[in-house]
Amino acid sequence: MFAPRTTTPxxxxxxxxxxxxxxxxxxxxxxxxxxGLDLTATQAGAVGSALLLSSATAGFLLASRVERAGARTLARLGLALAVLGYGAAALTTAVPAVVAGVLVGGFGSGTATTVAATRIAAQPDPHRASTLGLLSVSALAGVVYLTVPHLPGHGLTLAAIALTAVAVWPLTSRLPAGTPGPRRTGTDGPxxxxxxxxGLVLAGAMLLWSLAQNxxxxxxxxxxxxxxxxxxxxxxxxxAVALGTGLLGVVCAGALGPRLGRALPIGGGTVLIAGCIALTASATDLVGFATGEIAWNTVYPVVLSYLIGLxxxxxxxxxxxxxxxSAASLGTAAGPLTGSVLSAQAGFPVMGAVLGAGLLLVALPMTAVALHTGGRPLLPGAVRRRGGHPAAVVAAAPGTPTGGVPEIGAPEQPVVEIPLDGTPAPARGDYDTAAATRGPGTP
Known part of the structure; x- marks a missing residue:
């Protein structure tokens, strides 16, 4: 029996x-x-942090509202805000107007990301969809990085983000008006x-993980x-070379898929990233610097794709x-300031050692979450309870049907024994399991 073909979203x-x-x-x-605007490094960094904080705010505010508002409506709202905010910031040199435009555009980016993440989670293979998204954004960012240095102007990257939002707008017509999901459990709320x-452990760990990267x-x-x-x-x-190897890393992550589970790529990959950060921060020549940067940018998107899937x-x-x-966006916003403070106070090598040690500590809870929530892939013919309980394992044997494997975490169906003496089967919910041991006529 052939598995159904998955349509690329x-x-x-x-x-x-x-x-x-x-x-x-x-x-x-x-x-x-x-x-371009004659700002200090701290001021420019603060504008970038404001952008990311606005994006994270959109995620926190809209995480539970996509279903009610509709994916198509929110996606178009986010893209419109991105075009308006980033476009206005790119066309003006007034610092207050640039800051306001960045805040509006950041909220639009966060809204678009919220809708995309919500819908990707509902896909049959969220890891594949998120990997394709990372591949796409890495390739587009690479084009911008290779183009922008040859052109003048303070707002070229902001204009590139706005134009991307314009290009994506027509595709929103293919998004559903509402996000399908499980029915609400009651009338009091979602x-x-x-x-x-x-989830809380993963969110906290991702904040620190992103902070160290940035x-x-x-x-x-x-x-x-x-x-x-x-x-x-x-x-x-x-x-530029590091960004190219990052594309290679995303391709490898897509090819591997869930074969290795999630625990090994997340835990082992984070340990490798910690080593790359320490190597880069202590580099004193081209070989050390290039090796650290390229290796880091190769592993980083691989781990990120598995974290998104988790x-x-x-x-x-x-x-x-x-x-x-959104928690990762908060870490991203605080990252540049953290790196500047650490390097100014203790130097780059010590900064790298501190960040690397922090990543080693963060790897432990992230790996634990991946293991606890089913980090190992299911094999055809085997069903395993979420959480790793060894009960309910069914091994395939010759002649066993090879249909779809029940989804991990799906509610278990009640087991009802059918009497062979012709008496009616007990109604669902009224069956006494002790009665199964009593034969016909037994009191």
Whole structure:
């Protein structure tokens, strides 16, 4: 029997790209604002942090409202805000107007990301959909990184985000008017968040995980120029190559899919990232700097794709995917400031050691969540309860039907024994399991 072919959710991939592009372009956006508007490094970084905080706010506010408002309506609202905000910020040189435009655009990006994450969580294979989204946004960001240095202007990256939102708009017609999900459990409000403890642990860990990544990313240029003694052009080439290997990492993540489960890629990948950060921060020449940056950018999107898939698996309505993503945005916003403070106080090598040690600690709870919520893939012919309980294991044997495997965490069907003496079967809910041991005529 052949498995049904999965249709690629291209509208969601495009919406994911439009929402995630702003964080991917943050380093060059901040640099352009600093040079084009004559801002200090701290002021430009604060504008970038405001963008990400606005995006995270949208996620926290809308995580449980996508179903009620409708995916199509919210997606179009987010794209419209992105076009209006980023477009206005790109066309003006007045700092207050730029800040206001960035805040509006950031909320639009967060809204688009919220809708995309919610809908991706409802897909049959959320890991595949999120991997395609990361591949798309990485490729588009690479084009911008290679194009922007050759053009003048402070708002080129902001204009690129706005134009992307315009291009994605027509695809929103293929989104549903409402987000399908489980029925509400009562009339008092929406269903409770499942896996509350695991979701909170994952959200907190993702905040720190993202903070460490972006703490290094925010000062990588200074490490290459000031400590490794490289020219700005050479550092740019290293970044371009690293972004290309990041695309390779996303492709590999898509090819692997769930074969390794989630615990190994998340835990082992985070340990590798910790080593890459320490290597980059202590680099004093081209070899060390390039090796650390390229290896880091190769592993980072792989781990991120599995983390997105893990968050999506916690709730089929996508609320944990949105909340965890918003927590990651908070970490992203605080990352550059953290890297600047640590490097100024203790130097780049110590900063790298502190960030690496923090990632090693964060790897433990993230791996525990992946294991607790079914990090190991199901094999055809085997059914295993969520949480790892060894009961209810059915092994395939010759002649066993090979239909679809029940979804992990699906509610179990009641078992009712049918009497063979011709008496009617007991009604559902009234069956006495002790009666199964009594034969006909037994009192």
């Amino acid at each position: 291209w509208p969601l991939v495009a919406l994911f790209t439009a929402g995630y592009l702003a964080p991917y372009l943050l380093p060059t956006t901040v640099g352009r604002l600093e040079r 269903a409770r968040l499942p896996h509350l403890r695991s 703490a290094l990313w925010g000062v990588s240029g200074r490490i290459g120029i000031g400590q490794a003694h490289l020219s700005e052009a050479t550092v740019g080439v290293v970044f 968050a999506a698996s916690l709730d089929p309505r996508g609320r944990w995917a949105v909340l965890v993503g």
